[in-house]
Amino acid sequence: MKKRLFLLAALFVGVTLCAFAKKSATKTPEPKQPKYVFYLITDGTGVNTLQLAEYYRGQCQGIIGRVPLFMCANYPVYGVSATWCTSSDVTDSAASGTALASGTKTYSNAIGVATDSVTPIYSIATRVHEMGYAVGVGTTASVNHATPAAQYAHNRSRHNYYDIGSQLPGTGFEFFAGSRFQLESAKNTPENRKALEDGCAKAGYTVTKGLKDFEANGRNADKVVMFQDADIDNDDMPYWMDRQPGQVTIVDQFRAEIDFLYRKSQQKGYKGFFLMNEIGGIVDHACHSNDAAAAAYEVMAVDSCMRIAFEFYQQHPDETLIILTSDHETGGLTLGRQSGGYKLTSDVLKYQKCSVYEANKHMKELAAQKGGFDKLAWEDAKAQLAADFGFWEHVKIRPNEEKRLRELFDKTVSGDVADTKSLYASNKAFVAEALRIMQDKASIGWTTGGHTAGLVPCIVCGVGQEQFMGHNDNAEIARKIGRLLGLEM
Numbered sequence: 002m003k004k005r006l007f008l009l010a011a012l013f014v015g016v017t018l019c020a021f022a023k024k025s026a027t028k029t030p031e032p033k034q035p036k037y038v039f040y041l042i043t044d045g046t047g048v049n050t051l052q053l054a055e056y057y058r059g060q061c062q063g064i065i066g067r068v069p070l071f072m073c074a075n076y077p078v079y080g081v082s083a084t085w086c087t088s089s090d091v092t093d094s095a096a097s098g099t100a101l102a103s104g105t106k107t108y109s110n111a112i113g114v115a116t117d118s119v120t121p122i123y124s125i126a127t128r129v130h131e132m133g134y135a136v137g138v139g140t141t142a143s144v145n146h147a148t149p150a151a152q153y154a155h156n157r158s159r160h161n162y163y164d165i166g167s168q169l170p171g172t173g174f175e176f177f178a179g180s181r182f183q184l185e186s187a188k189n190t191p192e193n194r195k196a197l198e199d200g201c202a203k204a205g206y207t208v209t210k211g212l213k214d215f216e217a218n219g220r221n222a223d224k225v226v227m228f229q230d231a232d233i234d235n236d237d238m239p240y241w242m243d244r245q246p247g248q249v250t251i252v253d254q255f256r257a258e259i260d261f262l263y264r265k266s267q268q269k270g271y272k273g274f275f276l277m278n279e280i281g282g283i284v285d286h287a288c289h290s291n292d293a294a295a296a297a298y299e300v301m302a303v304d305s306c307m308r309i310a311f312e313f314y315q316q317h318p319d320e321t322l323i324i325l326t327s328d329h330e331t332g333g334l335t336l337g338r339q340s341g342g343y344k345l346t347s348d349v350l351k352y353q354k355c356s357v358y359e360a361n362k363h364m365k366e367l368a369a370q371k372g373g374f375d376k377l378a379w380e381d382a383k384a385q386l387a388a389d390f391g392f393w394e395h396v397k398i399r400p401n402e403e404k405r406l407r408e409l410f411d412k413t414v415s416g417d418v419a420d421t422k423s424l425y426a427s428n429k430a431f432v433a434e435a436l437r438i439m440q441d442k443a444s445i446g447w448t449t450g451g452h453t454a455g456l457v458p459c460i461v462c463g464v465g466q467e468q469f470m471g472h473n474d475n476a477e478i479a480r481k482i483g484r485l486l487g488l489e490m
């Protein structure tokens with residue numbers, strides 16, 4: 002009898018517990034739809050690229066171990082992502098940008114089109130704009146470069162810059178920002194650039210160049226395209242380590258976008274904002290050049306933006322989602338390259354005072370002052386290398402290293418050696434050699450001037466953050482964001 006009572010009681014408790022469990026399971030709240038979405042991309046940044054900045058900071062403080070970036074220490078989710086595209090395991094920015102924008106993988110070079118190269122694929126940015134979100138698209142590269150272009154344009158090739166740029170005004174997105182419009186060499190004329198800017202103005206955009214112009218005319222405009230100063234003749238904004246006072250930096254741009262989009266989002270008819278910014282647009286370009294110092298400092302600029310985004314999150318914790326990921330790794334960066342005596346000596350990079358792009362520019366300016374490279378003396382070139390790379394005084398240069406630099410310098414003077422080309426830069430052979438020596442001194446290796454299939458980070462905070470834990474995939478990241486916003490991508 003006792004036994005039967007006990008069984009009945011156990012059954013009752015079991016059923017009640019089951020019912021309770023069921024009830025509480027159905028009660029698990031769905032994540033709220035985020036009102037403010039930051040979709041941030043650091044181009045060409047693998048997990049090692051972030052590690053480079055952390056170890057560099059540690060070594061500069063004389064310690065062994067990481068000094069964590071703000072984002073790595075404070076964002077609750079650090080996942081990883083794979084980046085393959087349909088044409089290769091090693092993607093380019095166009096295919097990966099499209100996958101990140103839309104949740105659909107495509108082939109290298111494709112901007113917002115499917116593998117048939119024709120069928121348009123629509124981005125989350127386009128879809129949420131239709132839903133009533135104020136949308137911003139920014140980058141440290143040009144506004145029609147692959148990653149931002151994938152947010153708004155459709156073209157079988159990323160290299161059709163003019164056509165891609167001409168699609169920008171039709172989006173009606175509230176904010177665009179970047180260096181300027183980039184043009185393919187066949188169409189690279191001031192008239193064509195002006196035609197693209199005029200197209201924006203006709204569509205109701207205020208086009209500003211430089212910070213002063215933005216403050217005076219752009220900050221309270223209805224829709225804005227924010228460019229860098231017109232006198233910077235470059236398709237990229239300056240590297241973080243090369244920035245000059247008064248120039249628009251990514252931090253200025255990012256703050257301007259947040260203020261602008263937040264103001265918009267509080268106006269009648271708006272549901273919130275969606276900001277895609279390629280805050281690390283030129284980490285990729287530094288890595289294509291195999292320039293570790295420029296890459297490390299660019300990552301620190303990305304980290305400054307991540308701190309700003311986090312401050313916004315702290316003010317709106319229940320309504321904000323921040324995601325940072327990358328479209329692919331660039332350079333095959335390795336931290337440590339000696340087969341005997343394991344070491345990383347990246348603190349030597351502190352003596353490099355500018356990017357290789359800027360160092361090469363300094364050398365060309367010096368040669369121009371002297372009347373051409375054929376008039377440039379080795380002692381003058383040597384002094385410039387000393388100023389830009391810290392060679393001889395701070396960074397010990399061995400006789401065989403100086404011999405090689407001197408040989409390449411002599412061949413440059415006599416016109417017997419071509420410039421060393423990387424994807425986004427072309428440097429004098431002896432300047433490129435100086436950079437190579439610098440990587441050697443830092444014990445940093447690069448396996449390629451192109452991209453790799455290495456894992457990239459996925460760093461997340463806010464509404465729905467748990468969805469991005471662990472191993473992601475670029476297209477999947479977009480679909481997850483889409484779902485949080487009520488979209489099937």
Ligand SMILES: [Zn+2]
Pocket residue numbers: 044045093094095285328329
């Ligand atoms: Zn890329």
